[in-house]
Amino acid sequence: MIGSLPPRYRISVDPVRCMECGRCIENCAYGVFSRDGDRIFVNSRNCTACHRCIACCPRDAISLEEHPCDYRSHPLWTREAREAIYNQARTGKIILAGMGNALDYPAIFDRLVLDACQVTNPSLDPLREPIEVTTHLGKKPASLDLRRREGGDVELRTRLTPNLRIETPIMIGHMSYGAISLNAHLSMARAAKETGTFMGTGEGGLHAALHPYQDQMIVQVASGRFGVNIDYLERGAAIEIKIGQGAKPGIGGHLPGEKVCADISRTRMIPEGSDAISPAPHHDIYSIEDLAQLVRGLKEATEWKKPVFVKIAAVHNVAAIAAGIARSPADAVVIDGFRGGTGAAPMVFRDHVGIPIEAAVASVDKKLRDQGIRNELSVIASGGIRGSADLAKAIALGADAVYIGTAALVAMGCRVCGNCYRGLCPWGIATQRPDLVARLNPDEASNQVANLIRAWTLELSELLGAAGINSIESLRGNRDRLRGYMLDEGLMQVLDVRGVGA
Amino acid sequence: MEGNFLPIVFILSGITPIRAFPDCLEAEGGGSTVMTMCGIIGVMDKSRRTMDGSGIRQALSMMNERGSGEGAGYAAYGIYPDYRDCYALHVFFDDVHENKPLLDSALAQWGTIEHDEAIPTCDRPGLRAVHTPWRYFFKPDPSLAAPEDEIVSALVMQVNAARRGALIFSSGKDLGVFKAGGWPEDVADFYRIEDYEGYIWLAHNRYPTNTPGWWGGAHPFNLLDWSVVHNGEITSYGTNRRYIESFGYTCTMFTDTEVIAYLIDLMVRRHGLDIDLAVRALAPPFWEEIGRMPAAEREWNSALRLAYASAMMNGPFAIVAANRDMMIGFTDRGKLRPMVVGECDDRLYISSEEAAIRAMEPRVESIRMPAAGEPVIGRVIA
Ligand code: SF4
Numbered sequence: 001m002i003g004s005l006p007p008r009y010r011i012s013v014d015p016v017r018c019m020e021c022g023r024c025i026e027n028c029a030y031g032v033f034s035r036d037g038d039r040i041f042v043n044s045r046n047c048t049a050c051h052r053c054i055a056c057c058p059r060d061a062i063s064l065e066e067h068p069c070d071y072r073s074h075p076l077w078t079r080e081a082r083e084a085i086y087n088q089a090r091t092g093k094i095i096l097a098g099m100g101n102a103l104d105y106p107a108i109f110d111r112l113v114l115d116a117c118q119v120t121n122p123s124l125d126p127l128r129e130p131i132e133v134t135t136h137l138g139k140k141p142a143s144l145d146l147r148r149r150e151g152g153d154v155e156l157r158t159r160l161t162p163n164l165r166i167e168t169p170i171m172i173g174h175m176s177y178g179a180i181s182l183n184a185h186l187s188m189a190r191a192a193k194e195t196g197t198f199m200g201t202g203e204g205g206l207h208a209a210l211h212p213y214q215d216q217m218i219v220q221v222a223s224g225r226f227g228v229n230i231d232y233l234e235r236g237a238a239i240e241i242k243i244g245q246g247a248k249p250g251i252g253g254h255l256p257g258e259k260v261c262a263d264i265s266r267t268r269m270i271p272e273g274s275d276a277i278s279p280a281p282h283h284d285i286y287s288i289e290d291l292a293q294l295v296r297g298l299k300e301a302t303e304w305k306k307p308v309f310v311k312i313a314a315v316h317n318v319a320a321i322a323a324g325i326a327r328s329p330a331d332a333v334v335i336d337g338f339r340g341g342t343g344a345a346p347m348v349f350r351d352h353v354g355i356p357i358e359a360a361v362a363s364v365d366k367k368l369r370d371q372g373i374r375n376e377l378s379v380i381a382s383g384g385i386r387g388s389a390d391l392a393k394a395i396a397l398g399a400d401a402v403y404i405g406t407a408a409l410v411a412m413g414c415r416v417c418g419n420c421y422r423g424l425c426p427w428g429i430a431t432q433r434p435d436l437v438a439r440l441n442p443d444e445a446s447n448q449v450a451n452l453i454r455a456w457t458l459e460l461s462e463l464l465g466a467a468g469i470n471s472i473e474s475l476r477g478n479r480d481r482l483r484g485y486m487l488d489e490g491l492m493q494v495l496d497v498r499g500v501g502a
Numbered sequence: 503m504e505g506n507f508l509p510i511v512f513i514l515s516g517i518t519p520i521r522a523f524p525d526c527l528e529a530e531g532g533g534s535t536v537m538t539m540c541g542i543i544g545v546m547d548k549s550r551r552t553m554d555g556s557g558i559r560q561a562l563s564m565m566n567e568r569g570s571g572e573g574a575g576y577a578a579y580g581i582y583p584d585y586r587d588c589y590a591l592h593v594f595f596d597d598v599h600e601n602k603p604l605l606d607s608a609l610a611q612w613g614t615i616e617h618d619e620a621i622p623t624c625d626r627p628g629l630r631a632v633h634t635p636w637r638y639f640f641k642p643d644p645s646l647a648a649p650e651d652e653i654v655s656a657l658v659m660q661v662n663a664a665r666r667g668a669l670i671f672s673s674g675k676d677l678g679v680f681k682a683g684g685w686p687e688d689v690a691d692f693y694r695i696e697d698y699e700g701y702i703w704l705a706h707n708r709y710p711t712n713t714p715g716w717w718g719g720a721h722p723f724n725l726l727d728w729s730v731v732h733n734g735e736i737t738s739y740g741t742n743r744r745y746i747e748s749f750g751y752t753c754t755m756f757t758d759t760e761v762i763a764y765l766i767d768l769m770v771r772r773h774g775l776d777i778d779l780a781v782r783a784l785a786p787p788f789w790e791e792i793g794r795m796p797a798a799e800r801e802w803n804s805a806l807r808l809a810y811a812s813a814m815m816n817g818p819f820a821i822v823a824a825n826r827d828m829m830i831g832f833t834d835r836g837k838l839r840p841m842v843v844g845e846c847d848d849r850l851y852i853s854s855e856e857a858a859i860r861a862m863e864p865r866v867e868s869i870r871m872p873a874a875g876e877p878v879i880g881r882v883i884a
Pocket residue numbers: 013017018019020021022023024025040053056057058059060061062
């Protein structure tokens with residue numbers, strides 16, 4: 001016998017404060033609360049710490065405690081290690097988990113510090129002087145053929161590949177319709193439009209409700225090819241081939257049949273109620289040449305008008321893979337670090353496979369420069385970007401731009417409870433249940449996401465100004481403006497940064 | 503002031519169409535933020551009439567406020583007419599006896615040494631000679647398949663990266679850089695620069711914040727035909743250095759200015775851009791300005807920014823650069839370092855300080871302050 005495990009959270013309702021309005025009962029999707037005569041009865045075992053009840057309670061009557069009853073502490077046999085064993089001993093199955101890597105690896109971003117000007121050069125004030133954060137993603141020529149005509153006019157003879165112009169180097173990453181709700185998609189698409197940036201569709205196709213925002217959308221082609229047809233490709237501003245994902249490198253995805261409602265079935269172009277399975281590899285990509293062929297195929301299909309990105313998980317030889325991608329007609333590589341979020345991934349992958357985004361970006365940027373092909377490929381960093389400092393550091397390590405995922409969800413209310421895979425998200429984000437979806441108001445949520453992007457962009461401008469830089473391209477790959485704090489020599493070498501004080 | 507203008511001609515950048523003039527022309531005036539760090543001056547005689555080094559020595563010493571006595575240097579064009587066809591390699595040896603045989607044999611592998619000698623110097627009480635300056639007149643081996651310039655630049659990169667007690671700090675034809683740690687007058691007298699006759703002179707008075715003391719860190723920086731003096735601090739150096747090194751250059755001088763010489767070499771010699779376009783890539787117009795340009799102009803300006811994004815220089819700077827046919831001056835896009843331009847007869851002056859120009863040429867007819875990012879380009883005629 002294993003018996004029941006200690007509850008993860010304990011919810012208590014202060015009877016003095018509670019006014020028995022019942023909002024917690026209505027709002028909790030997991031059935032924690034029920035009415036028991038004239039008081040609120042609580043079943044803490046169902047709680048996921050989504051905080052919906054706390055956010056809704058008008059009297060601040062609810063308190064939540066994590067691990068109210070813990071195991072005997074042990075540095076190796078942690079609670080998680082023990083519970084995984086109980087769980088698997090019972091089921092004999094793979095453990096699924098949501099959101100990003102939950103192991104206690106040090107965050108490299110938090111051990112890098114940025115630079116600012118003092119005396120020898122003036123810092124710039126973004127309120128008085130222009131600071132440019134506009135970014136262009138796509139292939140750029142290594143040199144230009146610029147001729148001067150008789151009259152002195154300059155003539156450009158080099159043909160440029162179309163680039164994606166973003167007003168700020170922050171884009172919203174790919175989270176599919178299916179994994180998240182239509183209202184969540186709509187909110188983010190509007191935010192992207194308002195802030196002059198782009199958003200990924202994920203591999204779930206493009207719902208008709210998003211067609212008005214198609215110029216802001218990067219359409220994804222993943223191994224399941226869900227929702228992909230020429231109409232879809234043509235609607236997007238750019239196309240992204242998804243090879244892998246930071247939260248689960250090397251494996252595919254699975255949207256359970258019960259989530260495939262009529263709308264999703266139409267958008268993904270699969271029968272209603274059928275499981276949507278994305279295989280681990282693309283079954284037409286077994287080598288880098290095959291990838292180059294698919295890139296070319298997509299470019300051909302869209303008359304070479306659209307940038308094509310390739311998204312890979314940050315794995316050990318990410319730099320060599322990126323160099324291979326640079327030799328295809330692809331315009332950008334998206335590198336998804338091991339802290340990247342997900343709706344559901346096997347816990348063993350989420351927590352143990354892949355490398356941190358900081359090291360991946362630094363080594364990709366270096367490899368491309370060493371081979372003289374940095375202009376061939378833009379580098380987009382994703383996976384665990386939590387704020388403008390992470391953004392600035394990612395760019396200084398060599399990224400052109402970043403994708404945010406979890407941060408955008410959090411801006412809409414997500415509490416990172418990690419239960420997305422259950423489809424009951426009380427915030428109306430990771431769910432398809434109409435009553436829950438209706439909780440997310442796109443007018444409000446789009447504003448919140450847009451505010452977040454604006455706030456980070458402002459902070460980025462301030463950081464640039466303080467560093468005496470008035471254009472984002474002068475921060476890109478500028479490792480001289482970073483210092484490592486409590487990082488070991490080996491890692492500093494990979495990141496190509498010096499230690500503090502050096 | 504407006505009325506006093508002589509017909510001066512410059513290359514205007516900004517949103518007006520680019521016109522190439524055989525001369526120099528002035529852009530609109532603009533304010534400047536006072537941030538002293540280094541003093542720079544350049545003078546060019548567009549008829550290639552030479553001047554000896556005493557004038558520039560005098561001018562540079564006017565800017566001692568901007569230096570700290572730790573480094574100064576001069577570059578002069580047209581000083582070696584007898585060896586016009588040879589690359590004049592100026593070298594610092596740490597120890598002549600030990601380091602020179604190595605360099606001799608390296609040079610012999612790549613070509614012929616027509617002549618070599620110690621650069622004549624004269625001991626100065628205020629200057630401690632930490633290196634022995636030497637010069638070679640060198641011809642690359644014509645049987646090597648590569649173009650001469652390519653051979654010489656590869657040679658410079660290799661020798662300097664190897665750090666075997668020999669540093670080649672000047673490598674053009676019929677020109678030479680003379681630099682050392684010390685006050686400008688001491689450096690000038692140490693090299694006896696009044697004995698040289700050049701038609702373009704650049705000079706720099708250093709207030710080192712990066713690499714004090716080391717002679718290699720003094721300006722001007724030179725590679726092949728281009729020499730650069732710079733006042734400022736390049737905040738984009740980390741990006742610029744990694745960019746230029748991906749084209750096979752190696753930064754060895756521990757200071758940000760050398761990267762400018764290499765960027766100009768890359769864009770002008772290897773990529774074939776006109777100098778005004780190269781300058782525009784280094785200090786490009788803002789996207790907002792580009793957005794207001796007519797279509798064709800917008801297109802090539804965008805292309806320039808995209809292709810050379812990592813070459814773009816940020817931070818406060820004023821730069822004067824020269825090759826055998828021209829002298830150019832430009833500042834950062836916000837003009838956070840001063841730059842003054844003067845003209846007198848055939849001579850064009852570009853400097854951090856008006857006083858320096860007046861010290862050299864009391865009759866100077868016009869003094870102008872070009873706007874931020876506007877390059878001043880003067881070309882020799884004939
Ligand atoms: S929401 Fe708060 S006040 Fe309302 S019933 Fe629940 S605990 Fe009581």
